Amino acid sequence: MSDPEHTSAALVVAGLSKTYTTNGVDHLAIEQVDLQVHAGEFVSIVGPSGSGKTTLLNCISGLMRPSTGEVRSFGETIGDGPSEDMAIVFQDYSRSLFPWLTVERNIGLPLRRTGASRATVSSAVDSLLAAVGLPRSVIGKYPWQLSGGMQQRVAIARALINKPKILLMDEPFASVDAQTRISLEDLTLRVWREWNKSVLFITHDIDEAVYLSDRVVVLSKGPSTVKATVDVPLPRDRDQILTKQEPLFGKLRSEVMDLVMGH
Numbered sequence: 001m002s003d004p005e006h007t008s009a010a011l012v013v014a015g016l017s018k019t020y021t022t023n024g025v026d027h028l029a030i031e032q033v034d035l036q037v038h039a040g041e042f043v044s045i046v047g048p049s050g051s052g053k054t055t056l057l058n059c060i061s062g063l064m065r066p067s068t069g070e071v072r073s074f075g076e077t078i079g080d081g082p083s084e085d086m087a088i089v090f091q092d093y094s095r096s097l098f099p100w101l102t103v104e105r106n107i108g109l110p111l112r113r114t115g116a117s118r119a120t121v122s123s124a125v126d127s128l129l130a131a132v133g134l135p136r137s138v139i140g141k142y143p144w145q146l147s148g149g150m151q152q153r154v155a156i157a158r159a160l161i162n163k164p165k166i167l168l169m170d171e172p173f174a175s176v177d178a179q180t181r182i183s184l185e186d187l188t189l190r191v192w193r194e195w196n197k198s199v200l201f202i203t204h205d206i207d208e209a210v211y212l213s214d215r216v217v218v219l220s221k222g223p224s225t226v227k228a229t230v231d232v233p234l235p236r237d238r239d240q241i242l243t244k245q246e247p248l249f250g251k252l253r254s255e256v257m258d259l260v261m262g263h
């Protein structure tokens with residue numbers, strides 16, 4: 001792992017396996033997964049239900065210790081506990097936001113924990129609200145006073161506040177309606193480009209993976225390994241209607257679907 005590509009990659013996952021042991025019984029969830037995310041790249045992971053996507057993301061983020069293998073971010077090995085280079089956006093925004101804190105305090109919390117001044121936190125919250133398309137009038141509201149889509153925007157703002165280099169997103173839009181999902185996908189692309197992030201995005205939705213990504217990593221059924229990686233050479237900027245009408249989009253979607261369905 002000493003070649004220049006590995007040290008400059010945003011994320012290198014090498015030989016990662018995870019075995020859960022329940023009541024003395026071992027269950028191999030993921031087996032020898034290798035993957036990379038280059039700096040500035042948008043990579044999605046798709047795979048059948050229960051294939052180990054969340055387990056993989058938890059191991060990558062440092063929330064869970066892998067059984068074997070290692071994860072490196074910009075040349076640094078990820079140890080126990082979440083890395084400062086990474087932030088996670090979960091599917092369940094209602095559980096990731098604190099209901100007893102206002103929007104302002106939810107977004108500002110990770111920065112306040114670093115000891116930043118009140119003025120610094122307040123100005124960071126203001127610019128993040130604008131970045132995620134929320135009006136300033138929401139700062140005094142509580143999460144439960146907002147729609148699901150707005151809560152997920154708050155969660156994205158909070159993920160960005162400590163300027164992580166890598167955003168890990170675990171089916172972030174699976175719980176919102178189709179219309180909201182479309183606008184959150186485009187928000188994610190805007191944040192990725194304007195804030196110069198590397199993104200690893202887990203989704204069940206093959207159209208979403210192809211629409212957003214530079215590459216799609218397809219996991220096999222459990223115990224999951226990397227079955228294939230599909231490059232997505234669709235031009236940026238993407239457009240929800242025009243991109244999805246392109247013949248190449250349909251071809252890539254069929255290719256990924258065949259891989260996921262195991263044809």
Ligand SMILES: Nc1ncnc2c1ncn2[C@@H]1O[C@H](COP(=O)(O)OP(=O)(O)OP(=O)(O)O)[C@@H](O)[C@H]1O
Binds near residue numbers: 020022048222
């Ligand atoms: N804490 C745990 N203890 C024991 N087994 C677990 C645990 N978490 C997950 N598993 C098992 O590991 C496998 C992978 O689960 P995981 O949730 O990572 O898959 P997934 O691809 O994210 O699933 P889904 O697509 O349904 O969200 C499954 O067989 C699951 O039952």
